[in-house]
Amino acid sequence: PYQFRSVIYSSHSLEDATSVLSVHRYTPKVDPENSVVARTLAFPINPSDINQLQGVYPSKPEKTLNYGTKDPAAIAGNEGVFEVLSVPPNEKSLKVGDWVIPLYANQGTWSDHRIFHNASDLIKVNGLDLHTAGTVGVNGVTAYQLVHDYINWSTGGNEWLVQNAGTSGVSKIVTQVAKIADIKTLSVIRDRENFDQVAKTLEDKFGATKVISESQNNDKVFGKQVLPTILGDNARVRLALNSVGGRSSSAIARKLENDALLLTYGGMSKQPVTLPTSLHIFKGLTSKGFWVTESCRREPQKKVDAVNALVELYKGGKLTSPKDETITNYVDPSASDQELLEVIKNGINSPGKQVVVF
Ligand code: NDP
Numbered sequence: 001p002y003q004f005r006s007v008i009y010s011s012h013s014l015e016d017a018t019s020v021l022s023v024h025r026y027t028p029k030v031d032p033e034n035s036v037v038a039r040t041l042a043f044p045i046n047p048s049d050i051n052q053l054q055g056v057y058p059s060k061p062e063k064t065l066n067y068g069t070k071d072p073a074a075i076a077g078n079e080g081v082f083e084v085l086s087v088p089p090n091e092k093s094l095k096v097g098d099w100v101i102p103l104y105a106n107q108g109t110w111s112d113h114r115i116f117h118n119a120s121d122l123i124k125v126n127g128l129d130l131h132t133a134g135t136v137g138v139n140g141v142t143a144y145q146l147v148h149d150y151i152n153w154s155t156g157g158n159e160w161l162v163q164n165a166g167t168s169g170v171s172k173i174v175t176q177v178a179k180i181a182d183i184k185t186l187s188v189i190r191d192r193e194n195f196d197q198v199a200k201t202l203e204d205k206f207g208a209t210k211v212i213s214e215s216q217n218n219d220k221v222f223g224k225q226v227l228p229t230i231l232g233d234n235a236r237v238r239l240a241l242n243s244v245g246g247r248s249s250s251a252i253a254r255k256l257e258n259d260a261l262l263l264t265y266g267g268m269s270k271q272p273v274t275l276p277t278s279l280h281i282f283k284g285l286t287s288k289g290f291w292v293t294e295s296c297r298r299e300p301q302k303k304v305d306a307v308n309a310l311v312e313l314y315k316g317g318k319l320t321s322p323k324d325e326t327i328t329n330y331v332d333p334s335a336s337d338q339e340l341l342e343v344i345k346n347g348i349n350s351p352g353k354q355v356v357v358f
Pocket residue numbers: 047048138139142165166167168169170171189190243244264265266267268269270290291292293352353
């Protein structure tokens with residue numbers, strides 16, 4: 001029989017998300033006729049995972065007694081990559097050794113093994129590196145859908161999208177996915193001492209067409225005089241991607257043409273999305289939100305398609321692995337429960353995108 005070890009929670013804490021976590025060992029009920037058993041290879045610690053532990057995320061797993069805990073519990077984590085250990089005898093779509101990611105959120109991924117009851121709830125990601133496979137399902141899919149699902153881009157036109165938080169993991173994938181589709185990117189980043197160096201990396205390594213600072217973003221003279229020379233003749237700016245809010249979101253919205261879309265997917269500044277009234281009345285601006293969890297619940301095939309497209313792009317060397325942008329936390333199989341918990345807690349409390357590798 002299998003022995004599983006999972007990071008679980010039964011309650012929530014807004015003050016200290018790590019305080020609700022514990023490591024639980026159990027012998028799962030496996031029905032080999034109907035379930036896929038998989039070994040965890042890696043999982044990221046995403047902001048949404050922490051928000052779930054805090055009890056402030058609108059989507060959450062059901063807590064159950066299925067793991068043999070005293071109180072109903074859920075396994076933490078929503079994303080991760082697994083290696084298939086066994087498949088039901090009649091299952092044709094998967095084989096032992098395949099790398100897979102869960103299609104839906106709330107499956108519980110912070111665990112050394114998992115059982116999946118439907119092979120169709122898994123997406124194959126063979127051929128990717130661990131860090132890419134472990135993070136493609138949220139940041140990769142988000143970036144892909146933001147670029148491809150809202151605008152009917154013309155080919156051969158001078159098409160631009162503008163985005164803030166240009167240094168984020170999602171934005172770096174947006175930049176690359178857009179470039180492949182012949183869409184130029186104007187990426188806004190916060191002012192910093194090494195602005196030129198960061199901008200150069202975003203342009204050279206990730207293919208951002210032009211990087212500007214938040215002070216340039218907010219400067220009306222820059223918008224009127226310099227921006228047109230950056231965009232060039234007959235530029236179309238139909239999409240602004242906002243993950244910051246506040247003044248940054250109004251400033252990127254001002255760069256849009258008439259009847260364009262401001263698409264909000266994050267709120268890093270914790271400020272509301274404020275938009276000039278005139279943009280709505282005189283420029284026909286539409287403001288919408290994107291949430292990968294809800295998008296997948298409504299149209300799971302779009303996520304499958306996005307992952308499949310991304311896998312091909314990564315395998316073809318067209319996208320850069322997020323490995324260099326992430327901090328790897330290794331868990332030795334012989335690590336004690338306490339050591340495993342410490343790795344997770346440190347990950348939650350540390351800056352940067354943390355990936356836990358088994
Ligand atoms: P990263 O940790 O890679 O990047 C965070 C970004 O936010 C950096 O660019 C950072 O810029 C910027 N930032 C941090 N604090 C502030 C602040 N106070 N004001 C302005 N900018 C700030 O994040 P991810 O790429 O993983 O995620 C980016 C955003 O997208 C998050 O808000 C996340 O919740 C959201 N997201 C939403 C999804 C959805 O479905 N809606 C799915 C996936 C992610 P700097 O370099 O200046 O520090």
